[in-house]
Amino acid sequence: MKLRPIAGVVLRQLYLMRGSPVRVVPMVIWGAVDIVLWGFITRYLNAVSGSGVNFLPMLLGAVLLWDFCTRMMQGVSTAFLEDVWSRNFLNLFSSPLSVSEYVSGLVVTSVMTSFFGLLVMLLLAGGLFHLQLLSMGPALAAFIFLLSLFGITIGIVASAMVLRLGPASEWLLWPIPALMSPFVAVFYPLRVLPRWMQEVALALPPSYVFEGMRNLLLGRSFALASLAQGTAVGLLQLLAAAYFYGHTYRRAVRTGLIARYSAEGPA
Amino acid sequence: MTALTSPTSSALAARTADSSAHPAAIVARADAPALRVATLRKHYGSLSALDGVSFRVGRGEIVGLLGPNGAGKTTTINVILGLLEPTSGRVEIDGIDIAHHRARALERTNFAAVYASLPGNLTVSQNLRFFGLLYDVRGLPRRIEELLGEFDLVHLRGTKCGLLSSGEQTRAALAKALINHPKLLLLDEPTASLDPSAAQIIREKIKNLATRDGCGILWTSHNMHEVEAVCDRVLFLSHGKVLLEGNPARLPQEHGAADLEELFIRVAREPLVHVSVAP
Numbered sequence: 001m002k003l004r005p006i007a008g009v010v011l012r013q014l015y016l017m018r019g020s021p022v023r024v025v026p027m028v029i030w031g032a033v034d035i036v037l038w039g040f041i042t043r044y045l046n047a048v049s050g051s052g053v054n055f056l057p058m059l060l061g062a063v064l065l066w067d068f069c070t071r072m073m074q075g076v077s078t079a080f081l082e083d084v085w086s087r088n089f090l091n092l093f094s095s096p097l098s099v100s101e102y103v104s105g106l107v108v109t110s111v112m113t114s115f116f117g118l119l120v121m122l123l124l125a126g127g128l129f130h131l132q133l134l135s136m137g138p139a140l141a142a143f144i145f146l147l148s149l150f151g152i153t154i155g156i157v158a159s160a161m162v163l164r165l166g167p168a169s170e171w172l173l174w175p176i177p178a179l180m181s182p183f184v185a186v187f188y189p190l191r192v193l194p195r196w197m198q199e200v201a202l203a204l205p206p207s208y209v210f211e212g213m214r215n216l217l218l219g220r221s222f223a224l225a226s227l228a229q230g231t232a233v234g235l236l237q238l239l240a241a242a243y244f245y246g247h248t249y250r251r252a253v254r255t256g257l258i259a260r261y262s263a264e265g266p267a
Numbered sequence: 268m269t270a271l272t273s274p275t276s277s278a279l280a281a282r283t284a285d286s287s288a289h290p291a292a293i294v295a296r297a298d299a300p301a302l303r304v305a306t307l308r309k310h311y312g313s314l315s316a317l318d319g320v321s322f323r324v325g326r327g328e329i330v331g332l333l334g335p336n337g338a339g340k341t342t343t344i345n346v347i348l349g350l351l352e353p354t355s356g357r358v359e360i361d362g363i364d365i366a367h368h369r370a371r372a373l374e375r376t377n378f379a380a381v382y383a384s385l386p387g388n389l390t391v392s393q394n395l396r397f398f399g400l401l402y403d404v405r406g407l408p409r410r411i412e413e414l415l416g417e418f419d420l421v422h423l424r425g426t427k428c429g430l431l432s433s434g435e436q437t438r439a440a441l442a443k444a445l446i447n448h449p450k451l452l453l454l455d456e457p458t459a460s461l462d463p464s465a466a467q468i469i470r471e472k473i474k475n476l477a478t479r480d481g482c483g484i485l486w487t488s489h490n491m492h493e494v495e496a497v498c499d500r501v502l503f504l505s506h507g508k509v510l511l512e513g514n515p516a517r518l519p520q521e522h523g524a525a526d527l528e529e530l531f532i533r534v535a536r537e538p539l540v541h542v543s544v545a546p
Binding site for chain 1: 311341342345348349350351352369370371373374376377378380382383384385386387388389390393396397398399400401402403427443
């Protein structure tokens with residue numbers, strides 16, 4: 001892999017943001033709305049529950065981290081969709097740019113934009129609701145790493161789906177995080193889920209993050225082994241996603257889909 | 268030279284045999300043509316889009332790829348650019364087999380086509396920088412300035428490509444196509460959207476490029492007068508086969524046609540067997 005082609009893919013996205021600042025707004029606006037909304041909900045729950053449990057870090061912290069994971073996924077797929085929308089596949093894939101360089105560029109772009117969004121959300125949650133996620137210490141870094149990994153994985157799979165099914169399948173991407181959220185137990189412990197949903201959750205690394213975070217905040221023992229298991233699952237899924245994207249691309253070249261991509265349909 | 272070509276022509280067979288003796292050639296050879304296409308086939312089920320297409324483009328040579336709609340021109344270009352995998356056959360760019368060394372082969376080529384405009388939401392200079400990085404061009408800022416000057420785009424450098432006129436977009440696309448000093452340039456109807464004056468200027472620039480830099484050019488066009496003016500050699504493609512090959516000035520007479528346009532019409536309309544009989 002060469003660095004300059006990867007830098008080219010990233011630079012294109014930065015040019016787009018500079019040329020149209022409205023692209024920057026969604027990076028922070030949805031997160032900010034979630035923080036404000038859930039901040040007041042948790043404040044209300046703290047006032048009426050009388051359980052002694054502080055819902056602020058558990059709910060608001062979970063919302064913040066899940067939003068970050070979602071942004072990571074959408075960062076990859078949106079950067080990919082920019083090339084779909086501008087019908088840039090012919091120019092892009094007739095260049096020496098390799099698939100791994102292209103996907104790396106999408107991932108770097110997503111990491112940059114998602115961490116920017118995370119920083120804004122942390123500042124907002126800290127400033128308005130005194131949420132101190134940094135008090136979780138090194139565990140927070142591990143949580144963010146695992147959520148990044150999963151967001152990138154889903155972003156790559158989603159992009160491959162659009163590459164395989166055609167531009168019209170774009171709408172399939174957006175509900176993916178919502179469809180996953182019940183399984184990854186963002187707001188509740190895994191044990192409240194039916195057995196089959198718990199088994200699905202084991203295959204989804206964010207469930208290890210949110211379960212671990214809750215245990216940590218409730219002063220229970222932090223299951224490092226469980227987090228390591230989630231990381232292993234996440235890394236395997238990332239490798240599988242990369243293979244899936246490469247396989248989808250090679251198929252698109254074999255069938256000619258890349259060359260006539262704007263025709264909106266699978267080969 | 269006028270010759271009826273077939274995939275089994277002796278000259279090509281010799282060239283193919285020669286190249287197969289060095290199947291793993293990664294480093295461009297000084298004696299290699301800019302492009303060598305050998306017995307290219309592409310089948311979609313029972314449909315044959317390319318049926319044994321073979322030809323070469325020498326260094327500094329401009330070759331016209333002609334044929335009616337659906338003849339296989341764009342399919343050929345897509346295969347050469349690595350956008351479409353052939354069912355069988357071989358493509359070498361500057362002596363490098365694209366099937367085995369895609370990136371190295373594509374570093375040496377570039378293309379411009381009316382149907383592949385640059386991203387409209389980037390400015391001209393942003394597009395050139397973006398593609399310059401994809402092609403890993405050294406001395407990129409200087410190269411961008413050269414191309415902006417050469418294609419009269421200096422005053423449009425900060426304009427988004429989507430806001431350019433079709434003629435300006437063509438100039439921007441050609442500037443992108445030259446960003447990496449290609450050894451092989453593929454141009455699919457490069458002057459289709461230009462007025463006659465602008466088209467003539469572009470033709471002269473491209474001819475100079477072939478002469479000055481030794482760049483091999485594969486040019487598709489439906490403008491036969493343009494082809495006669497620009498191309499050193501033409502290939503007529505029909506039903507996925509190379510039907511005729513030769514000098515555009517002499518080819519019509521040799522086949523009893525008044526000019527290239529008449530020959531084109533005849534090739535497009537008549538059954539293959541009648542046209543391919545040499546006079």
